[in-house]
Amino acid sequence: MRPDALERIAALPEDLVVLDIGGWAAPLPRADWVVDLLPYETRGLYGAADPARERFSADTWVQADVCGPEPWPFRDGQFDVAICSHTLEDVRDPVFVCAELRRVARSGYVELPAAIEELTVGVQGPWVGWSHHRWIGEQDAGGLVLTHKPHLLSAPGRHLPAGTHERVPEDERTIAFWWDGDLPVREQVLVDAGEFDGWLGGLLGTCARRAGVPVPRTVDPAGRGARTARGRERARRVRDALGHRTSRWRDGRR
Numbered sequence: 001m002r003p004d005a006l007e008r009i010a011a012l013p014e015d016l017v018v019l020d021i022g023g024w025a026a027p028l029p030r031a032d033w034v035v036d037l038l039p040y041e042t043r044g045l046y047g048a049a050d051p052a053r054e055r056f057s058a059d060t061w062v063q064a065d066v067c068g069p070e071p072w073p074f075r076d077g078q079f080d081v082a083i084c085s086h087t088l089e090d091v092r093d094p095v096f097v098c099a100e101l102r103r104v105a106r107s108g109y110v111e112l113p114a115a116i117e118e119l120t121v122g123v124q125g126p127w128v129g130w131s132h133h134r135w136i137g138e139q140d141a142g143g144l145v146l147t148h149k150p151h152l153l154s155a156p157g158r159h160l161p162a163g164t165h166e167r168v169p170e171d172e173r174t175i176a177f178w179w180d181g182d183l184p185v186r187e188q189v190l191v192d193a194g195e196f197d198g199w200l201g202g203l204l205g206t207c208a209r210r211a212g213v214p215v216p217r218t219v220d221p222a223g224r225g226a227r228t229a230r231g232r233e234r235a236r237r238v239r240d241a242l243g244h245r246t247s248r249w250r251d252g253r254r
Helices: 003-010 094-104 193-211 224-253
Strands: 018-021 033-036 061-063 081-085 107-113 135-140 143-148 174-180 185-188
Touching: 003 081, 003 107, 018 094, 081 094, 094 107, 094 143, 094 185, 107 135, 135 174, 143 174
Parallel strands: 018 033, 018 081, 033 061, 081 107, 143 185
Antiparallel strands: 107 174, 135 143
């Protein structure tokens, strides 16, 4: 977690009740409650800052799947502050997690990798970004935007060269989002290949220019445009066929 965020959390008034979401690997000592898929006894994969300072206990450690389908076992507005650091990008349903954050807490903090880190090859190994991350995060005027992280990022022109993320200040490698009252978040769904290419190309260009590296250029396979057009037409025919079958099935049910 960013040092400035840790300082702000440490300075919270003593009477505020704090929830840590997904804190198993490095639980926050300031948290009064923790909810995580893994058990209390195995906490601290990355080490505990100071176990003697932990405000939570085995009794306030809730082992649960934060992606549901059941709501978290907390009352509406039970917590003053909820901290979710480097968890949203890992889980299968971050939008559900944020909805529960809004429900159980009145304010909070979310931190996740910025796109420049998630799109750089070699951050963790000979692949793009972090191997266990499912989402690419962005922040716009409306709040947090999460886009599925696809396998094709390893293809030529679909990622940033090794070391790109290290060419920007450390605080630009993460998204730090403090919220109060509402936590606006949405999933960006890109179905059309051209739409996806446009989004990824724009994001890669922005990141590359910020880091001062060449903008990646996608190697366009011969005939891709024609194949994409044919693919869209096939998709339309499939949708039409499925719709026809569905209507026949419904008629049969009646």
